[in-house]
Amino acid sequence: MHVPDGFINAPVSAVAGVVAAGAVAVSLRGARRELGGASRAEGHGGERAAPLAGLVAAFVFAVQMLNFPVAAGTSGHLLGGALAAILVGPWTGVLCIAVVLLVQGVLFADGGLTALGVNINVMGVVTVVTAYALFRGLVLVLPRTRRSVTLASFVAALVSVPAAAAAFTLVYAVGGTTDVPVGKVLTAMVGVHVLIGIGEAVITMLTVGAVLAVRPDLVYGARGLTAPLKLRVDGELVDAAPAAPAAPVSTGSPKKLWIGGVVTALVLAGFVSFYASASPDGLEKVAADQGIDAKADAYEHATADSPLADYGVRGIAAERLSGGLAGVIGVGATLAVGTGVFLVVRRRRAAAAESV
Amino acid sequence: MGAGHAHKLYRHGHSPVHGLPPHTKIVAALGFVVVVVSTPREAVWAFAAYAALLAAVAARARIPAGFLLRRLLVEVPFVAFALLMPFVVPGEQTRVLGISLSVPGLWGAWNVLAKGTLGTAASVLLAATTELRALLLGLQRLKLPPLLVQIASFMIRYGDVVTDEMRRMSVARRSRGFEARGVRHWGVLAKSAGALFIRSYERGERVHLAMVSRGYTGTIPVLDEVTATRAQWAHAAALPLAALLICLLGRTL
Secondary structure (H helix, E strand, C coil): CCCCCCCECHHHHHHHHHHHHHHHHHHHHHHHHHHHCCCCCCCCHHHHHHHHHHHHHHHHHHHCCCEEEEECCEEEECCCHHHHHHHHCHHHHHHHHHHHHHHHHHCCCCCCCCCHHHHHHHHHHHHHHHHHHHHHHHHHHCCCCHHHHHHHHHHHHHHHHHHHHHHHHHHHHHHECCCCCHHHHHHHHHHHHHHHHHHHHHHHHHHHHHHHHHCHHHCHHHHHHCCCCEEEECCEEEECCCCCCCCCCCCCCHHHHHHHHHHHHHHHHHHHHHHHHHCCCHHHHHHHHHCCHHHHHHHCCCCCCCCCHHHCCCCCCCHHHHHHHHHHHHHHHHHHHHHHHHHHHHHHHHHHHHHC | CCCCCCCCCCCCCCCHHHHCCHHHHHHHHHHHHHHHHCCCCCCHHHHHHHHHHHHHHHHHCCCCHHHHHHHHHHHHHHHHHHHHHHHHCCCCEEEECCEEEEHHHHHHHHHHHHHHHHHHHHHHHHHHHCCHHHHHHHHHHCCCCHHHHHHHHHHHHHHHHHHHHHHHHHHHHHHCCCCCCCHHHHHHHHHHHHHHHHHHHHHHHHHHHHHHHCCCCCCCCCCCCCCCCHHHHHHHHHHHHHHHHHHHHHHHC
8 A cells, every 4th residue: 555645744754754764774784784695695795785686676566466366356465575574584675665665656656755755664664674573583482493484474474564554554643634533544454454464474474485495595584494514425414514604794883873863863853753743633633623532531542641641741831842852752762772672682692602 | 556557657758858857857756746745735726736737747748648647547546545534534514415524534535635646647747758767867866875776777677577477477377277266276376476586586696697797896887977957957946846836825825
């Protein structure tokens, strides 16, 4: 479902565009790593990325045209986010979907030019990240067999489609230009997309299974499954000497990127958020007008009493200041949690490496 | 909604619109769409003026109206959504032909339809008057990362190859008596999708090796650097500036 122009208002579209640009920039770096280290062509990351990602994008584009008959003349098609994430890895997956959406928007007029950022975020980033995170988690938990890879791809694809629908609803709630109540949008979108997700899940699972059966080495999500190479020496199976590990590719200073990202997030949260929420929220307005407030109480968020409720800091009168402050605090909290998780994971990994 | 992309996108021609450098056209189309999106929906006449502007550009580029309208069909899924809106949006009700419709819903439907259609028409005009390769060059000129442009160009170059491969597989399936009728046949189709992935990926590896053997080091040299003169920029800017004028009038009136 490509969002056209005029469906999401201009400030939110602009913010989504900035976020999408950041996501694509990060994926470009990640895709070089994923496609470069896949096989014998070590150290050729940058070169291999363009033709391989291009062909995978062409594949995603083609497979979206492959119609799967459902029943009685209706048919659906694959969205491909989860499939791309599992087959070629999350970074390349985001990149390929983003390129497909860019080409569809600019050349085929499918999806608006101003809505490109929203489309990339919803259909590319959210789908791929959700699918891959779930897939990775399940593969780690389940026994290391082919069957669990296919099962994990089923679940990942099943969840990724309604997740995209929910993400769209979120964007719509912040910057939608029409007054359809968010609750209705959410029910309709998620309801329809759960059905679509079932089809997507079955087809993704079958497709991953088909590739696994023929070229298991091509499935990024199943790298751990390949049996070690064995040589037959005098009738005995002997482990072949493992290839020397490639020297770590030096990536530029991440600090600059990190600082830039934090500053951008703070600026967005502190200042731009005011413009995003300054125009009266369609839902709140309709709710107030129609007196559905009473009913909406049931929906009230569990944290409505928190000091940050409704994106404002309690006890600060100036609306602009309070909204901006809430945004800054939110970014800070997210950053703290994220950094904490990252540090824990890294420490654990370092410990594991030492113990080996 | 990836269906219906089989049309020929580009219409060859030698009009002034065709002759403009691609990056000026991309900037103009984007500027136009941004202006359209930020116009208040109550200024109904402004949208008529925008449509007239686009019609003038189409006439200048000698793009037939039929071609433009046929390409606008891409938008159909969202039209269906927009048509539902008057029935589901709560608010003040009005009666049209004995059916009760909501006023904010009607405004919302109008908003989405008008802006969406104008945006789609602008992109269609852009693609119809600019060659695919030129569009990519224009994007590169506008400082899109070169790797991203390369990926997009590979995708466009091999998109038809991969699609044709898929079509040949479909012909092969049908010539062996297979007809996909329902869910039971998904396995076969999914195996085709898997085969298609393997073929695409292996083709990518072959393309890469062929390029490396011809001296590819990760960048593609830009042979024909596109540049735009001030006059060309001014020509291209005519569309968004006219639209901006209309938008400002629409906001004040």
